[in-house]
Amino acid sequence: MATTLEQQAEQAAESMTDLVERLARAARTAQAVLARMPSPERARALELAAQALRRAAPDVLAANARDIAAGEANGLSPAMLDRLRLDEKRLEGIAQAVADVAALPDPTGDVIDRTVRPNGMVLERVRIPIGVIGIIYESRPNVTADAAALCVRAGNAVLLRGGSEAVHSNRAIHAALVAGLVEGGVPAAAVQLLPTQDRAAVGAMLAAAGLIDMIVPRGGKSLVARVQADARVPVLAHLDGNNHTYIDRSADADMAKAIALNAKLRRTGICGAMETLLIDACYPDPHGLLEPLLAAGCELRGDARAQAIDPRILPATDEDWDTEYLEAILTVGIVDGIDDALAHIARHSSKHTDAIVAEDAAVAERFLSEVDSAIVMLNASSQFADGGEFGLGAEIGIATGRLHARGPVALEGLTTYKWLVRGSGQIRP
Template sequence: MLDQAPETEVSDAEAHIEELGRRARAASRVLAAASTEQKNEALKSAARALRAASEKIVAANEEDVAGVLAAGKSGAFVDRLKLDEARVEGVAAALDQIADLPDPVGRVLAKFERPNGLLIERVATPLGVIGMIYESRPNVGADAGALCVKSGNAVILRGGSESRRSTEVIVNALRAGLAEAGLPEDCIQAVGTTDRAAVAALLRATEFIDLVIPRGGRGLVSLVRDQARVPTLLHLDGNCHTYIHADADLQEAAEIVTNAKLRRTGICGATESLVVDRAVVSKFVPLLLDTIGQCEVRGDEEARAADDRIVPATEEDWNTEYLDSILSVKTVEGPDEAIAWVQKHSSGHTDAVLTEDAGVAERFLNAIDSAVVMHNASTQFSDGGEFGMGAEIGIATGKVHARGPVGLEQLTTFKYRVHGDGQTRP
């Protein structure tokens, strides 16, 4: 098995993408017909190859991290990029978990017989070829590659330049797994140029690409949304809210909010905005500040009156995805105002309500039109792995095809199979 060529500058980005697309389309046809056992073996083999290459991956990642530190990137950015042996093992374990999940391809979604005797089945099928564009998280390439293989889709990966060394080693391990299982290595390919024109070419490659999924900051996602000619699955921001209702268990709420904000500040499911009932703001805010530790809290006048450790919030804070140890606090008068506030400022990703009142929880869960809504739980559970999907290729906040964590089932479409015994239409 030959490693995929290391990243080089390609003079003609459009020709490069066309070549990748042509090879991916051919590979996708083979993969679509592959058995579940063959796909699982490819993933298990890739997991073994990742573990064997762990030291090499970490060494390559250290070079990537050194580059972004020299460029003055934020701590949250570095955390998203960084891989150590434990994280590499987590990536490999995710591949094993995906291999153990049911095959989504070939599921009979519906089956019915018409009065004329025709038997009609709606059956899950692969999408075809997926373009995955992502920024600083090299593990995304492994998750995307594994999910695409299991769901019968070829994938073209375009990782950020800041993670190019880590991505190269990871992709080669994935391709080694495919080869060992007798599947085309071109089921997983990486764009071999840092030329930004390659992204534009990928977004226009309607002949070869069936779906593009961006995973990164607002700039990347906006670019994909505005320039893509191929279908897309995306979300812009993760401005996630947690609402503290007057009947919340305040100690539990403080612990949940601390986890929702600080467990990993750089992920899109982190709580950025806190909404607190006026009836408990004077009790809850000091309790939260004592619990949350090293986090800058910006609040409105009432929140600041409850604790002088809070700094003033501006109008910009209510719509900001910080991806950092910063939290905004807004005081409201009960569920109606809280729901209205969240509806106005949420990005539609994930929002939570903390309350012991089942009726209030039901109102919030029904009224908030976000991809994921939660009751008495940290918003950081908004994740495909936590939903039992093994891993996710991203979070979708649109309302067409897929919404929320995008796992195996969401990477399939369907076709109708019609069985007859000689019927003709009158």
């Protein structure tokens, strides 16, 4: 008798559960080996992985071209295509990021603090790897390399589940990285890419409590929402980047124009891109601030006072103030000073990255102190919201929650700690 659609779906889910369990158990075994490897050996394996990625550049770029062609045929947005696209320069940047991670200090084994109790017992908190980490991500093939490098450097095994739009790129990058890592003595199962694009695999990863120690989602709001709603594994959430830049009345005009233009248009498809520009009503030249954006082809949507500045500014809807566009669209609001700016950001920010341009030190310090975001900037473009730019080598993502890690998550964010207690025969009275 033919199975029903419901039975077929159940069987598929069961097979994905079996697959994820098998991969996770292999990852656990590999992680134990990886954690015992001396730090210099792990670093050397990553250097070899970077070299292997450079050697594989023709294969990776050919695979990426297949993904780009499929994305264009399937109507991917320009922002998504930009995230997906690789060229020689971007691929070299990915390889260099792997090499940079190899050169970073290894946090594992660091003694966070040490105390001696009155009874003579010595207590230490020591950093250790988290274990097996699952990364669920969309579009960006660089995440395959960044996640692998960071996890290996910190002694973690990783299960990677990339999006279907980057499937060929991810497989080519993964194959090159693993070849280099294995040459350096790292077990192949320490870095595994799920061999399927079946969506049931995501559900199986989210349900793999006890097999996967932490899930990191990197993608759109719907992906992160699903992960947070369904996961039985702890989640390190990377939410959307609805980022604001506030131009105070005291801002230097040339600096304000340069930062606003860069924050929005350097790369519109990254999570650090500015999505809302707030301008103090007393700023002396709002038109001069907005003209370069309009001239560069950016669509502006604003409130009534912003629209009065230039007839090319379209009316903003309520939804616009909460939208991560990831393209050349910007919402513009006129606010009555720092209090109004802070209130607007508190209502609409996704708590990713928010910035102020100001020369008034008191206003700047209020903004830095009172904006409750993972990254708060003064007189700098929000496009710097990136682990590499923070000197972290690379990043797993930018965490916008409050627990464990916040902001760009790199090596330290991929560790936990344990207590080491050394006694000399003490017993508790």
